[in-house]
Amino acid sequence: MSMSVTLTVNRVPHTVQLDDPRVTLLDLLRERLDLTGTKKGCDRGQCGACTILLDGRRVNSCLALAISHDGAEIQTIEGLAEGGALHPVQAAFIAHDAFQCGFCTPGQIMSAIGLIDEGQAGEDPERVREGMSGNLCRCGAYRGITEAVIEATRSMAEDAQEKAA
Amino acid sequence: MNRFEYIRPRSVAEAVAAAAIPGSAYLAAGTNLLDLMKIGVARPGRLIDLNHLPGLDAIETLPGGAVRIGAQVRNAELAHDPEFARRFPAVAEALLSGASAQLRNAATVGGNLMQRTRCAWFQDTASACNRREPGTGCDALGGENRMHAVLGWSEHCIATHPSDFCVPLVALDAVVEIEGAGGRRDIPLADFHLLPGTTPERESVLAPGELVIAVRLPAEAAGFAAHARYAKLRERTSYAFAVVSAAAGLRIANGRIVEARLALGGVAAKPWRAEAAEASLAGAAPDADAFRRAAEIAMAEAKPSGDNAFKIELARRIAIRALTQAAAGTPDRLPALPASSFASNAGAPNMGGLHV
Ligand SMILES: Cc1cc2nc3c(=O)[nH]c(=O)nc-3n(C[C@H](O)[C@H](O)[C@H](O)COP(=O)(O)OP(=O)(O)OC[C@H]3O[C@@H](n4cnc5c(N)ncnc54)[C@H](O)[C@@H]3O)c2cc1C
Ligand code: SF4
Ligand code: FES
Ligand code: FES
Numbered sequence: 001m002s003m004s005v006t007l008t009v010n011r012v013p014h015t016v017q018l019d020d021p022r023v024t025l026l027d028l029l030r031e032r033l034d035l036t037g038t039k040k041g042c043d044r045g046q047c048g049a050c051t052i053l054l055d056g057r058r059v060n061s062c063l064a065l066a067i068s069h070d071g072a073e074i075q076t077i078e079g080l081a082e083g084g085a086l087h088p089v090q091a092a093f094i095a096h097d098a099f100q101c102g103f104c105t106p107g108q109i110m111s112a113i114g115l116i117d118e119g120q121a122g123e124d125p126e127r128v129r130e131g132m133s134g135n136l137c138r139c140g141a142y143r144g145i146t147e148a149v150i151e152a153t154r155s156m157a158e159d160a161q162e163k164a165a
Numbered sequence: 166m167n168r169f170e171y172i173r174p175r176s177v178a179e180a181v182a183a184a185a186i187p188g189s190a191y192l193a194a195g196t197n198l199l200d201l202m203k204i205g206v207a208r209p210g211r212l213i214d215l216n217h218l219p220g221l222d223a224i225e226t227l228p229g230g231a232v233r234i235g236a237q238v239r240n241a242e243l244a245h246d247p248e249f250a251r252r253f254p255a256v257a258e259a260l261l262s263g264a265s266a267q268l269r270n271a272a273t274v275g276g277n278l279m280q281r282t283r284c285a286w287f288q289d290t291a292s293a294c295n296r297r298e299p300g301t302g303c304d305a306l307g308g309e310n311r312m313h314a315v316l317g318w319s320e321h322c323i324a325t326h327p328s329d330f331c332v333p334l335v336a337l338d339a340v341v342e343i344e345g346a347g348g349r350r351d352i353p354l355a356d357f358h359l360l361p362g363t364t365p366e367r368e369s370v371l372a373p374g375e376l377v378i379a380v381r382l383p384a385e386a387a388g389f390a391a392h393a394r395y396a397k398l399r400e401r402t403s404y405a406f407a408v409v410s411a412a413a414g415l416r417i418a419n420g421r422i423v424e425a426r427l428a429l430g431g432v433a434a435k436p437w438r439a440e441a442a443e444a445s446l447a448g449a450a451p452d453a454d455a456f457r458r459a460a461e462i463a464m465a466e467a468k469p470s471g472d473n474a475f476k477i478e479l480a481r482r483i484a485i486r487a488l489t490q491a492a493a494g495t496p497d498r499l500p501a502l503p504a505s506s507f508a509s510n511a512g513a514p515n516m517g518g519l520h521v
Contacts (some may be wrong), residue, residue, distance in 0.1 A: 003171070003436065020168070021169065021170075021171035022166050022168065022169070022211070024199070028511060032481050043203065044200050044203065044204075045196055045264075045267075045268055048265065048267060051267055054271075057241075057270040058266060058267050058270060059267050059268075059270050059271045060196070060267045060268060060271070062202060063194070063195055063196045063199050063268075063271070064194070064195060064199075064271065065171075065192065065195055065199060065212075067214075068192060068195070068214050068216050069216075111266070111267065113264065114266065114267075114270075117244075118266070120245070124501060126501035127501045129403075130402075130403055130501055130503075131266055133265060133266075133402070133403035133404045134264075134265025134267045134268065134404055135265075136265050152462050
């Protein structure tokens with residue numbers, strides 16, 4: 001049985017033919033759309049490396065069936081930088097050395113964008129750490145990650161204020 | 166993962182009809198089902214997708230003040246609904262203490278109720294497991310079983326139900342709305358999950374093909390809002406299942422407890438309502454003696470099922486902690502680490518530095 005899914009990924013619509021419904025969003029992004037920025041760590045919801053924004057909310061793409069999300073809007077790490085300018089969260093990760101090997105980083109950054117958008121943590125380090133606890137970092141770069149998320153929260157709030165003014 | 170047929174019904178009636186065919190399973194977010202399919206524990210031949218059904222994703226306040234939560238409402242959406250969190254703060258706290266932000270954004274109310282045990286032997290298809298394959302035995306009995314049940318278990322299965330959400334729900338008299346080929350019925354959550362007995366493969370009262378369509382909390386449940394907490398002990402600060410947990414709700418007037426609610430998590434194959442303990446608190450002053458007594462009563466029947474005698478005392482302590490925190494009053498804002506002993510304003514010393 002052949003079926004197709006249409007997904008808008010980083011603002012570009014894609015229609016993908018699936019000959020099998022078992023494909024996860026993670027595998028579709030990596031294997032069919034060659035968007036390998038989203039990482040596969042555990043493939044079981046336990047590490048956060050596969051975090052994407054699905055209709056604006058951060059989720060684990062390894063535990064989402066592609067066919068079930070026909071019509072969805074997806075954002076991945078590849079869609080963040082605009083015309084060579086890094087997203088403020090990307091810039092903050094570099095400024096704060098928020099990684100070592102970098103494997104968890106795309107998931108961390110997508111998760112941080114979700115967290116900042118949810119607006120629950122603000123600049124409270126304890127709330128940021130809790131809000132980012134769905135993303136493991138085997139290199140233990142947590143201190144830099146927390147600092148980067150707090151700085152990005154602040155700079156994005158300032159940018160938003162400037163835009164509103 | 167086994168091959169399956171994917172079915173996308175357009176109405177609840179279509180979904181229930183589709184699920185009547187043996188080998189069918191409902192797909193909500195899939196955070197538990199797809200995980201189990203990847204490791205070969207679940208092998209449904211047909212997946213009935215609930216994600217495009219109309220009418221299952223609302224949080225409604227009914228006339229009279231009860232709240233009705235559709236089965237497809239996401240865990241995060243419910244926890245962050247301001248009106249819901251204000252009226253049922255222990256439920257919001259339990260939800261936010263579970264899994265991770267990513268999982269809570271996806272996971273649904275129905276899926277949370279129906280999630281399977283985290284017993285490692287259940288998840289290993291090479292092991293004997295009566296719950297996964299009736300009649301094969303139970304490798305957890307002589308194996309690594311420190312996380313297993315201390316209440317309501319049988320020699321056929323010692324697994325626990327892992328949900329946090331269900332613990333305050335059962336304390337607050339939640340009712341599950343079910344739709345099946347035979348029509349609609351309501352079941353109190355307290356009677357929804359089944360203890361293992363001789364048939365651990367039967368995990369709930371749902372008949373094959375029956376669908377959870379909503380969970381209701383009665384208006385009275387909001388009467389505990391001023392004194393309602395969830396406390397959860399984990400093996401790491403966050404993103405971990407409960408070793409033991411407790412939901413407590415108190416109605417206090419003139420320095421006395423008018424009515425108490427207490428339920429425990431991580432101790433049995435179902436969320437464990439402690440009714441005798443609740444009764445012991447009615448009329449008492451909300452103090453350490455009363456809470457200690459209630460905790461003793463709650464765990465009076467507990468028996469270790471293996472290397473887990475420690476959980477009995479731990480469960481008493483988490484019950485006392487939840488009751489003590491509830492008596493102190495629901496905080497205006499949930500602590501940074503919901504339900505955690507390490508949260509700065511959880512009534513414990515500030516251990517925030519521990520998890521830097
Ligand atoms: C790494 C990790 C950590 C976690 N930590 C926690 C935790 O700390 N606390 C906690 O409580 N949970 C935790 N969870 C479990 C999580 O809460 C569940 O996976 C989730 O709630 C399941 O919801 P779902 O919508 O994804 O269900 P699905 O995976 O889609 O379904 C689960 C089961 O329910 C059935 N089902 C779904 N909806 C219905 C319905 N409406 N009617 C009848 N049957 C239905 C499905 O057929 C399936 O058998 C964790 C999960 C993971 C992966
Ligand atoms: S405790 Fe229950 S779920 Fe675990 S192996 Fe034994 S029968 Fe299976
Ligand atoms: S790869 Fe998805 S959570 Fe680990
Ligand atoms: S930077 Fe290596 S895993 Fe996080």
